[in-house]
Amino acid sequence: MRSLWRTAVDLLDTRTLRDIGLVCVADALVGASFGAIAVSGGLPPWLPVVLSVAVFAGGAQFAAVGAVLAGGGAAAGVLAGLVLNARLLPFGFAVADALGSGPWRRLVGAHLVTDESVAFTVRQRDPHRRRAAFWACGASLFVCWNLAVVAGALLGGLVHDTDAFGLDAAFPAVLLALVVPTLRHGDARSAAVLGAVVAVVASPWLPPGVPVLVALGALVLTLRPREKAPA
Amino acid sequence: MSVGAVLVLAVGTYGFRVVGPLLRGRLRLPDRLDRLLGDAAVVLLVALVATSALTDGPHLAGVARPAGVLVALALVLRRAPFPVVVVAAAASTALLRLLGVP
Numbered sequence: 001m002r003s004l005w006r007t008a009v010d011l012l013d014t015r016t017l018r019d020i021g022l023v024c025v026a027d028a029l030v031g032a033s034f035g036a037i038a039v040s041g042g043l044p045p046w047l048p049v050v051l052s053v054a055v056f057a058g059g060a061q062f063a064a065v066g067a068v069l070a071g072g073g074a075a076a077g078v079l080a081g082l083v084l085n086a087r088l089l090p091f092g093f094a095v096a097d098a099l100g101s102g103p104w105r106r107l108v109g110a111h112l113v114t115d116e117s118v119a120f121t122v123r124q125r126d127p128h129r130r131r132a133a134f135w136a137c138g139a140s141l142f143v144c145w146n147l148a149v150v151a152g153a154l155l156g157g158l159v160h161d162t163d164a165f166g167l168d169a170a171f172p173a174v175l176l177a178l179v180v181p182t183l184r185h186g187d188a189r190s191a192a193v194l195g196a197v198v199a200v201v202a203s204p205w206l207p208p209g210v211p212v213l214v215a216l217g218a219l220v221l222t223l224r225p226r227e228k229a230p231a
Numbered sequence: 232m233s234v235g236a237v238l239v240l241a242v243g244t245y246g247f248r249v250v251g252p253l254l255r256g257r258l259r260l261p262d263r264l265d266r267l268l269g270d271a272a273v274v275l276l277v278a279l280v281a282t283s284a285l286t287d288g289p290h291l292a293g294v295a296r297p298a299g300v301l302v303a304l305a306l307v308l309r310r311a312p313f314p315v316v317v318v319a320a321a322a323s324t325a326l327l328r329l330l331g332v333p
Binding site: 015018019022023026043047050051054055056057060064065068074075077078081082085086087088089090091092093094095096097099101103106107109110111113115118119122163164165166167168169170171172173174175176177178179180181182183187188191192193195196197198199200203204205208211212213215216218219222223 | 232233234236237238239240241243244245247248249250251252253254255256266267268269270271272273274275276277278279280281282283284285286288289290295296299300303304307308312313314316317319320321322323324325326328
Protein backbone atom coordinates (compact mmCIF):
# COMPACT_ATOMS: atom_id res chain seq x y z
CA MET A 1 0.00 0.00 0.00
CA ARG A 2 2.74 2.40 0.97
CA SER A 3 4.85 1.68 -2.07
CA LEU A 4 1.74 1.99 -4.19
CA TRP A 5 1.14 5.44 -2.77
CA ARG A 6 4.74 6.44 -3.39
CA THR A 7 4.46 5.31 -7.00
CA ALA A 8 1.33 7.41 -7.36
CA VAL A 9 3.03 10.46 -5.90
CA ASP A 10 6.03 9.98 -8.20
CA LEU A 11 3.99 9.50 -11.35
CA LEU A 12 1.18 11.97 -10.90
CA ASP A 13 1.68 15.69 -10.87
CA THR A 14 0.73 17.55 -7.70
CA ARG A 15 -2.26 19.03 -9.50
CA THR A 16 -3.80 15.58 -10.08
CA LEU A 17 -3.22 14.66 -6.44
CA ARG A 18 -4.79 17.95 -5.35
CA ASP A 19 -7.79 17.28 -7.61
CA ILE A 20 -8.21 13.81 -6.10
CA GLY A 21 -8.03 15.38 -2.63
CA LEU A 22 -10.78 17.84 -3.49
CA VAL A 23 -13.05 15.07 -4.78
CA CYS A 24 -12.38 13.17 -1.53
CA VAL A 25 -13.54 16.16 0.52
CA ALA A 26 -16.71 16.61 -1.56
CA ASP A 27 -17.52 12.90 -1.44
CA ALA A 28 -16.80 12.77 2.29
CA LEU A 29 -19.51 15.36 2.91
CA VAL A 30 -21.95 13.28 0.88
CA GLY A 31 -20.83 10.12 2.73
CA ALA A 32 -21.38 11.78 6.12
CA SER A 33 -24.88 12.78 5.04
CA PHE A 34 -25.52 9.20 3.91
CA GLY A 35 -24.60 7.83 7.34
CA ALA A 36 -26.69 10.47 9.09
CA ILE A 37 -29.76 9.98 6.87
CA ALA A 38 -29.69 6.20 7.33
CA VAL A 39 -29.40 6.41 11.12
CA SER A 40 -31.92 9.23 11.56
CA GLY A 41 -34.33 7.14 9.48
CA GLY A 42 -34.17 4.46 12.16
CA LEU A 43 -31.56 2.04 10.75
CA PRO A 44 -28.87 0.73 13.11
CA PRO A 45 -25.51 2.56 12.73
CA TRP A 46 -23.64 -0.54 11.54
CA LEU A 47 -25.89 -0.91 8.51
CA PRO A 48 -24.82 2.17 6.51
CA VAL A 49 -21.20 1.43 7.44
CA VAL A 50 -21.27 -2.20 6.29
CA LEU A 51 -23.22 -1.19 3.19
CA SER A 52 -20.59 1.45 2.34
CA VAL A 53 -17.61 -0.82 2.78
CA ALA A 54 -19.18 -3.75 0.95
CA VAL A 55 -20.98 -1.91 -1.87
CA PHE A 56 -18.88 1.29 -2.16
CA ALA A 57 -21.17 3.00 -4.66
CA GLY A 58 -22.86 6.15 -3.41
CA GLY A 59 -25.83 6.23 -5.77
CA ALA A 60 -26.78 2.61 -5.08
CA GLN A 61 -26.35 3.09 -1.33
CA PHE A 62 -28.74 6.06 -1.31
CA ALA A 63 -31.16 4.16 -3.56
CA ALA A 64 -31.16 1.07 -1.34
CA VAL A 65 -31.52 2.94 1.95
CA GLY A 66 -34.04 5.35 0.41
CA ALA A 67 -36.24 2.48 -0.75
CA VAL A 68 -36.12 0.87 2.70
CA LEU A 69 -36.84 4.13 4.55
CA ALA A 70 -39.71 4.87 2.18
CA GLY A 71 -41.22 1.51 3.16
CA GLY A 72 -40.55 -0.08 -0.21
CA GLY A 73 -38.81 -3.07 1.30
CA ALA A 74 -35.26 -4.36 1.00
CA ALA A 75 -35.83 -6.25 -2.25
CA ALA A 76 -36.89 -3.07 -4.06
CA GLY A 77 -33.86 -1.25 -2.65
CA VAL A 78 -31.44 -3.99 -3.68
CA LEU A 79 -32.92 -4.15 -7.17
CA ALA A 80 -32.72 -0.36 -7.60
CA GLY A 81 -29.10 -0.44 -6.43
CA LEU A 82 -28.13 -3.25 -8.77
CA VAL A 83 -29.70 -1.54 -11.79
CA LEU A 84 -27.83 1.66 -10.91
CA ASN A 85 -24.57 -0.26 -10.64
CA ALA A 86 -24.89 -2.10 -13.96
CA ARG A 87 -22.77 0.68 -15.52
CA LEU A 88 -19.82 -0.62 -13.50
CA LEU A 89 -19.64 -3.57 -15.92
CA PRO A 90 -18.55 -1.49 -18.95
CA PHE A 91 -16.46 0.70 -16.61
CA GLY A 92 -14.63 -2.43 -15.43
CA PHE A 93 -13.71 -3.30 -19.00
CA ALA A 94 -12.58 0.27 -19.73
CA VAL A 95 -10.12 0.56 -16.83
CA ALA A 96 -9.08 -3.11 -16.54
CA ASP A 97 -5.59 -2.28 -17.86
CA ALA A 98 -5.10 0.30 -15.10
CA LEU A 99 -5.57 -2.19 -12.25
CA GLY A 100 -2.22 -3.85 -12.90
CA SER A 101 -1.35 -7.47 -13.44
CA GLY A 102 -1.71 -10.33 -11.02
CA PRO A 103 -4.94 -11.74 -9.61
CA TRP A 104 -4.83 -9.81 -6.32
CA ARG A 105 -4.52 -6.41 -7.92
CA ARG A 106 -7.41 -7.26 -10.21
CA LEU A 107 -9.62 -8.62 -7.44
CA VAL A 108 -8.94 -5.76 -5.02
CA GLY A 109 -8.80 -3.06 -7.70
CA ALA A 110 -12.18 -4.13 -9.10
CA HIS A 111 -13.83 -3.02 -5.85
CA LEU A 112 -12.41 0.48 -6.34
CA VAL A 113 -14.03 1.01 -9.76
CA THR A 114 -16.26 4.08 -9.34
CA ASP A 115 -17.40 6.94 -11.57
CA GLU A 116 -14.66 9.12 -10.10
CA SER A 117 -11.78 6.64 -10.33
CA VAL A 118 -12.77 5.87 -13.94
CA ALA A 119 -12.90 9.59 -14.79
CA PHE A 120 -9.44 10.20 -13.28
CA THR A 121 -8.10 7.19 -15.20
CA VAL A 122 -9.47 8.10 -18.64
CA ARG A 123 -7.84 11.52 -18.25
CA GLN A 124 -4.41 9.84 -18.40
CA ARG A 125 -2.93 8.25 -21.51
CA ASP A 126 0.36 6.80 -20.34
CA PRO A 127 -0.19 3.24 -18.96
CA HIS A 128 1.83 3.88 -15.76
CA ARG A 129 -0.01 7.09 -15.06
CA ARG A 130 -3.36 5.44 -15.73
CA ARG A 131 -2.50 2.88 -13.09
CA ALA A 132 -1.28 5.50 -10.63
CA ALA A 133 -4.37 7.67 -11.14
CA PHE A 134 -6.74 4.73 -10.74
CA TRP A 135 -5.20 3.48 -7.51
CA ALA A 136 -4.61 6.91 -5.99
CA CYS A 137 -8.21 7.96 -6.60
CA GLY A 138 -9.80 4.59 -5.83
CA ALA A 139 -7.92 3.98 -2.58
CA SER A 140 -8.24 7.54 -1.25
CA LEU A 141 -11.94 7.64 -2.01
CA PHE A 142 -12.49 4.28 -0.35
CA VAL A 143 -10.86 5.50 2.85
CA CYS A 144 -12.49 8.96 2.89
CA TRP A 145 -15.94 7.76 1.91
CA ASN A 146 -16.10 5.02 4.53
CA LEU A 147 -14.62 7.12 7.37
CA ALA A 148 -17.15 9.82 6.53
CA VAL A 149 -20.03 7.33 6.60
CA VAL A 150 -18.87 6.14 10.04
CA ALA A 151 -18.69 9.75 11.25
CA GLY A 152 -22.13 10.53 9.84
CA ALA A 153 -23.66 7.40 11.36
CA LEU A 154 -22.16 8.10 14.81
CA LEU A 155 -22.47 11.87 14.99
CA GLY A 156 -25.80 12.10 13.21
CA GLY A 157 -27.00 15.28 11.60
CA LEU A 158 -23.72 17.20 11.22
CA VAL A 159 -24.45 17.47 7.54
CA HIS A 160 -28.21 17.68 7.13
CA ASP A 161 -28.74 18.62 3.56
CA THR A 162 -25.83 18.50 1.14
CA ASP A 163 -28.04 20.11 -1.52
CA ALA A 164 -27.84 23.35 0.47
CA PHE A 165 -24.08 23.38 -0.27
CA GLY A 166 -24.71 22.65 -3.94
CA LEU A 167 -22.93 19.31 -3.67
CA ASP A 168 -25.43 17.77 -6.08
CA ALA A 169 -23.95 20.10 -8.71
CA ALA A 170 -20.38 19.23 -7.66
CA PHE A 171 -20.67 15.59 -8.79
CA PRO A 172 -21.53 16.33 -12.44
CA ALA A 173 -19.01 19.21 -12.38
CA VAL A 174 -16.24 16.82 -11.28
CA LEU A 175 -16.97 14.36 -14.09
CA LEU A 176 -17.35 17.19 -16.61
CA ALA A 177 -13.98 18.71 -15.72
CA LEU A 178 -12.26 15.34 -16.05
CA VAL A 179 -13.94 14.11 -19.20
CA VAL A 180 -14.28 17.11 -21.51
CA PRO A 181 -10.53 17.39 -22.14
CA THR A 182 -10.51 13.75 -23.31
CA LEU A 183 -13.16 14.45 -25.99
CA ARG A 184 -10.55 15.32 -28.56
CA HIS A 185 -11.51 13.20 -31.50
CA GLY A 186 -14.76 14.04 -33.26
CA ASP A 187 -16.37 10.60 -33.27
CA ALA A 188 -16.22 10.20 -29.49
CA ARG A 189 -17.46 13.76 -29.02
CA SER A 190 -20.53 13.26 -31.21
CA ALA A 191 -21.23 9.90 -29.57
CA ALA A 192 -20.97 11.46 -26.10
CA VAL A 193 -23.30 14.35 -26.98
CA LEU A 194 -25.86 12.06 -28.64
CA GLY A 195 -25.65 9.63 -25.72
CA ALA A 196 -26.23 12.43 -23.21
CA VAL A 197 -29.32 13.64 -25.10
CA VAL A 198 -30.69 10.09 -25.37
CA ALA A 199 -30.12 9.46 -21.63
CA VAL A 200 -31.91 12.65 -20.55
CA VAL A 201 -34.84 12.09 -22.93
CA ALA A 202 -35.17 8.47 -21.72
CA SER A 203 -35.06 9.40 -18.01
CA PRO A 204 -38.82 9.90 -17.42
CA TRP A 205 -39.60 6.42 -18.72
CA LEU A 206 -36.80 4.22 -17.43
CA PRO A 207 -35.65 3.38 -13.89
CA PRO A 208 -32.58 5.31 -12.67
CA GLY A 209 -29.37 3.79 -14.03
CA VAL A 210 -30.87 2.48 -17.25
CA PRO A 211 -30.81 5.74 -19.27
CA VAL A 212 -27.00 5.96 -19.14
CA LEU A 213 -26.80 2.38 -20.42
CA VAL A 214 -29.11 3.27 -23.30
CA ALA A 215 -26.67 6.10 -24.08
CA LEU A 216 -24.10 3.45 -25.01
CA GLY A 217 -26.10 2.92 -28.22
CA ALA A 218 -24.59 6.20 -29.42
CA LEU A 219 -21.30 4.34 -29.78
CA VAL A 220 -22.42 3.32 -33.28
CA LEU A 221 -21.23 6.79 -34.31
CA THR A 222 -17.66 5.74 -33.52
CA LEU A 223 -17.90 2.66 -35.72
CA ARG A 224 -16.89 3.92 -39.10
CA PRO A 225 -18.37 2.04 -42.01
CA ARG A 226 -15.82 -0.33 -43.43
CA GLU A 227 -14.72 0.42 -46.93
CA LYS A 228 -16.00 -2.11 -49.37
CA ALA A 229 -13.41 -4.20 -51.09
CA PRO A 230 -13.21 -3.45 -54.79
CA ALA A 231 -15.22 -5.93 -56.78
CA MET B 232 -32.78 -4.01 5.60
CA SER B 233 -31.17 -7.35 6.48
CA VAL B 234 -27.61 -8.60 6.23
CA GLY B 235 -28.81 -10.80 3.37
CA ALA B 236 -30.00 -7.80 1.37
CA VAL B 237 -26.69 -5.99 1.91
CA LEU B 238 -24.86 -9.13 0.82
CA VAL B 239 -26.88 -9.51 -2.39
CA LEU B 240 -26.27 -5.87 -3.33
CA ALA B 241 -22.57 -6.14 -2.47
CA VAL B 242 -21.99 -9.39 -4.35
CA GLY B 243 -23.97 -8.22 -7.38
CA THR B 244 -22.11 -4.91 -7.51
CA TYR B 245 -18.73 -6.61 -7.17
CA GLY B 246 -19.78 -9.01 -9.92
CA PHE B 247 -20.36 -6.09 -12.30
CA ARG B 248 -17.00 -4.61 -11.37
CA VAL B 249 -14.84 -7.69 -11.59
CA VAL B 250 -15.89 -9.22 -14.93
CA GLY B 251 -13.92 -6.75 -17.05
CA PRO B 252 -10.66 -6.91 -15.07
CA LEU B 253 -10.74 -10.73 -14.93
CA LEU B 254 -11.55 -11.22 -18.62
CA ARG B 255 -9.06 -8.67 -19.86
CA GLY B 256 -6.33 -10.34 -17.88
CA ARG B 257 -6.85 -13.49 -19.91
CA LEU B 258 -7.38 -12.37 -23.44
CA ARG B 259 -5.76 -9.76 -25.60
CA LEU B 260 -8.42 -7.64 -27.26
CA PRO B 261 -8.12 -6.30 -30.80
CA ASP B 262 -7.19 -2.60 -30.91
CA ARG B 263 -10.57 -1.67 -32.36
CA LEU B 264 -12.46 -3.21 -29.45
CA ASP B 265 -9.97 -1.71 -27.03
CA ARG B 266 -10.71 1.75 -28.37
CA LEU B 267 -14.45 1.08 -28.32
CA LEU B 268 -14.28 0.21 -24.61
CA GLY B 269 -12.43 3.45 -23.91
CA ASP B 270 -15.06 5.42 -25.84
CA ALA B 271 -17.80 3.55 -23.96
CA ALA B 272 -16.44 4.84 -20.65
CA VAL B 273 -16.42 8.40 -21.95
CA VAL B 274 -19.96 8.13 -23.37
CA LEU B 275 -21.16 6.71 -20.04
CA LEU B 276 -19.47 9.45 -18.03
CA VAL B 277 -20.94 12.22 -20.20
CA ALA B 278 -24.39 10.60 -19.97
CA LEU B 279 -23.94 10.51 -16.18
CA VAL B 280 -23.08 14.21 -16.21
CA ALA B 281 -26.22 14.99 -18.23
CA THR B 282 -28.62 12.88 -16.18
CA SER B 283 -27.20 13.91 -12.80
CA ALA B 284 -27.24 17.57 -13.86
CA LEU B 285 -30.71 17.70 -15.39
CA THR B 286 -32.83 14.97 -13.84
CA ASP B 287 -34.00 13.72 -10.47
CA GLY B 288 -35.24 10.22 -11.18
CA PRO B 289 -38.10 10.63 -13.64
CA HIS B 290 -38.41 14.40 -13.01
CA LEU B 291 -36.46 17.45 -14.12
CA ALA B 292 -33.95 18.73 -11.59
CA GLY B 293 -35.17 22.30 -11.19
CA VAL B 294 -33.02 25.31 -12.03
CA ALA B 295 -30.27 25.70 -9.42
CA ARG B 296 -28.40 22.48 -10.15
CA PRO B 297 -28.40 22.70 -13.97
CA ALA B 298 -27.30 26.34 -13.64
CA GLY B 299 -24.36 25.33 -11.45
CA VAL B 300 -23.30 22.64 -13.91
CA LEU B 301 -23.61 25.15 -16.78
CA VAL B 302 -21.19 27.41 -14.88
CA ALA B 303 -18.87 24.39 -14.61
CA LEU B 304 -19.10 23.73 -18.36
CA ALA B 305 -18.27 27.35 -19.20
CA LEU B 306 -15.23 27.21 -16.90
CA VAL B 307 -14.08 23.84 -18.28
CA LEU B 308 -14.21 25.20 -21.83
CA ARG B 309 -12.09 28.15 -20.67
CA ARG B 310 -9.62 25.63 -19.24
CA ALA B 311 -10.11 26.80 -15.66
CA PRO B 312 -8.32 24.74 -12.98
CA PHE B 313 -10.26 21.75 -11.60
CA PRO B 314 -10.89 23.16 -8.08
CA VAL B 315 -12.25 26.40 -9.57
CA VAL B 316 -14.69 24.43 -11.73
CA VAL B 317 -15.98 22.24 -8.90
CA VAL B 318 -16.20 24.95 -6.24
CA ALA B 319 -17.83 27.43 -8.64
CA ALA B 320 -20.47 24.87 -9.63
CA ALA B 321 -21.35 24.05 -6.02
CA ALA B 322 -21.24 27.71 -4.93
CA SER B 323 -23.48 28.89 -7.80
CA THR B 324 -26.05 26.21 -7.03
CA ALA B 325 -25.91 26.89 -3.28
CA LEU B 326 -26.26 30.64 -3.86
CA LEU B 327 -29.25 30.20 -6.16
CA ARG B 328 -30.94 27.98 -3.57
CA LEU B 329 -30.21 30.56 -0.88
CA LEU B 330 -32.06 33.06 -3.08
CA GLY B 331 -35.02 30.71 -3.24
CA VAL B 332 -34.45 29.30 -6.73
CA PRO B 333 -35.58 25.63 -6.76
